[in-house]
Amino acid sequence: MSARPGIFITFEGIDGSGKSTQARLLAEALGAAGHDVVLTREPGGSEGAEQIRALVLEGEPERWSPQTEILLFTAARRDHLEKRIWPALEAGRIVISDRFADSTRMYQGLRRGDLRAQVDGLHRMMIGTEPDLTFVIDMDPATGLARAKGRQGGEERFEDFGEGLQREMRAGFLALASADPARFRVIDGARPVEAVAADVLARALDRLGEPVR
Numbered sequence: 773m774s775a776r777p778g779i780f781i782t783f784e785g786i787d788g789s790g791k792s793t794q795a796r797l798l799a800e801a802l803g804a805a806g807h808d809v810v811l812t813r814e815p816g817g818s819e820g821a822e823q824i825r826a827l828v829l830e831g832e833p834e835r836w837s838p839q840t841e842i843l844l845f846t847a848a849r850r851d852h853l854e855k856r857i858w859p860a861l862e863a864g865r866i867v868i869s870d871r872f873a874d875s876t877r878m879y880q881g882l883r884r885g886d887l888r889a890q891v892d893g894l895h896r897m898m899i900g901t902e903p904d905l906t907f908v909i910d911m912d913p914a915t916g917l918a919r920a921k922g923r924q925g926g927e928e929r930f931e932d933f934g935e936g937l938q939r940e941m942r943a944g945f946l947a948l949a950s951a952d953p954a955r956f957r958v959i960d961g962a963r964p965v966e967a968v969a970a971d972v973l974a975r976a977l978d979r980l981g982e983p984v985r
């Protein structure tokens with residue numbers, strides 16, 4: 773475990789894989805077990821970061837250059853860390869975030885040209901923090917896209933890049949996971965919600981050093 777008193781857990785994966793659903797269910801289960809849990813999301817999670825979320829997810833897809841986009845996601849993350857994540861971890865709470873820096877590594881780092889080095893450089897300089905535990909909810913992009921498209925709302929920018937890109941990202945998330953098995957757990961998301969949730973909870977309890985009930 774890390775030196776900070778709290779535990780930082782993130783959910784990652786392609787759009788529609790079930791991250792938000794599973795993050796919420798894990799927060800509820802750990803809360804019911806007596807843990808002090810903060811459930812949050814990116815982009816967003818703090819007042820300033822939610823304002824940046826609107827800038828990056830709404831409006832013209834080509835509104836920002838790739839570099840500006842990396843800066844905006846990183847600025848949002850820095851605010852989220854300062855205002856919400858770091859204070860909660862210092863207070864010994866469990867922070868569960870629906871997406872974090874691995875999303876920038878994939879969505880910005882893979883999408884246009886070779887931007888991964890810039891993503892990594894900015895992360896080192898401005899973020900530094902890595903989660904203690906990251907769940908990659910893995911699934912076939914066609915299924916994920918169909919699920920994501922079923923939702924309402926004006927935030928479709930990245931979903932609109934289509935199945936080819938989602939396929940690359942799926943492979944990218946799996947590659948991140950195999951490079952760091954201590955932090956990542958890959959979860960098969962193509963099962964009923966309850967089965968996925970039971971799997972996630974068992975692995976989270978294992979990481980917390982608690983018996984699986």
Ligand code: ADP
Binds near residue numbers: 789922
């Ligand atoms: P994400 O946060 O990864 O985009 P969501 O949790 O928002 O995914 O789920 C996307 C959609 O799929 C929602 O309508 C949700 O109710 C549904 N969904 C989530 N998990 C499952 C599952 N295991 N099986 C079927 N549908 C699911």
Ligand code: TYD
Binds near residue numbers: 786789791792815871
């Ligand atoms: P999210 O609300 O999690 O979308 P979904 O529920 O469809 O997975 O995230 C919104 C979009 O923002 C999503 O398409 C992924 C994208 N994103 C990035 O491109 N970079 C980032 O750093 C983050 C956190 C999200």
